[in-house]
Amino acid sequence: MTPLPRALLFDLDGTLVDTAPDLARATNALRAHHGLEPLPYPLIRAQVSNGGSALVALALGLDKTHRDHDAARQFLLDAYGQSVAEESCLFPHLDQLLASWEMESRPWGIVTNKPRAYAAPLVEALGLAPGALLCADDLPQRKPAPEPLWAAAERLDVPASQCWYIGDHVRDMQAARAAGMVAVAVGYGYIEEGDDYLEWPADLWFETCEALVEALLQPA
Numbered sequence: 001m002t003p004l005p006r007a008l009l010f011d012l013d014g015t016l017v018d019t020a021p022d023l024a025r026a027t028n029a030l031r032a033h034h035g036l037e038p039l040p041y042p043l044i045r046a047q048v049s050n051g052g053s054a055l056v057a058l059a060l061g062l063d064k065t066h067r068d069h070d071a072a073r074q075f076l077l078d079a080y081g082q083s084v085a086e087e088s089c090l091f092p093h094l095d096q097l098l099a100s101w102e103m104e105s106r107p108w109g110i111v112t113n114k115p116r117a118y119a120a121p122l123v124e125a126l127g128l129a130p131g132a133l134l135c136a137d138d139l140p141q142r143k144p145a146p147e148p149l150w151a152a153a154e155r156l157d158v159p160a161s162q163c164w165y166i167g168d169h170v171r172d173m174q175a176a177r178a179a180g181m182v183a184v185a186v187g188y189g190y191i192e193e194g195d196d197y198l199e200w201p202a203d204l205w206f207e208t209c210e211a212l213v214e215a216l217l218q219p220a
Helices: 020-033 041-045 052-060 069-081 094-103 116-125 147-156 170-179 209-216
Strands: 007-010 108-111 132-134 163-167 182-186 204-206
Touching (some): 007 147, 020 041, 020 069, 041 052, 052 069, 069 116, 094 108, 108 147, 116 132, 132 147, 147 163, 163 170, 204 209
Parallel strands (some): 007 108, 007 163, 108 132
16 A cells, blocks of 8 residues: 655646636637637647647647747737636645645645746635745756656655655656656546546556545545
8 A cells, every 4th residue: 555645746737726717718819819719628628738839739730840839829828827817726625635734734735837927826826835836947857857846845855755746647647756756647637538547657546636635634
């Protein structure tokens, strides 16, 4: 049986916070700017964890090599940045987990590939107080590299081997494994059609927020 962690580290989008509604709004604003009809929400939701470039490719069919890609991505990010927490919220039951964790003075943090300009205001707007927040532009490396996870563990003053890293993408599992952390895959996040989270290189798998919280709130 995997021992309970001394510290929790979360991916942000699709794991800790349901940010898809606000990112979908920005994606469809980009579509509208180009005279296109809005895309269905589930289609956008499945791409959120892949970042702004993936949303541009979905919205307009422009990959990173296209000359108009960067301008389109900036438009999308500007639209998103105007209101990062209009509809975004913690996934169900995670508020209960964090409240219990903090009441017991147990450390937790966030490691995300989201730029700090969007991650920090979102975290603040939701009233979250992670002991560590590592964003895409804080270090030269991003997930699936382990360095952001190591930096977060160092800030929490907990050995990497005693941390769980929880995520909704295969790169989160790769980062956790590389960092020597327990890799925890969740099936409720932003998972593309045809991608089976049970096949990711994780140590633990949880289909629902409720199952994750139940496992973490059992007596240590």
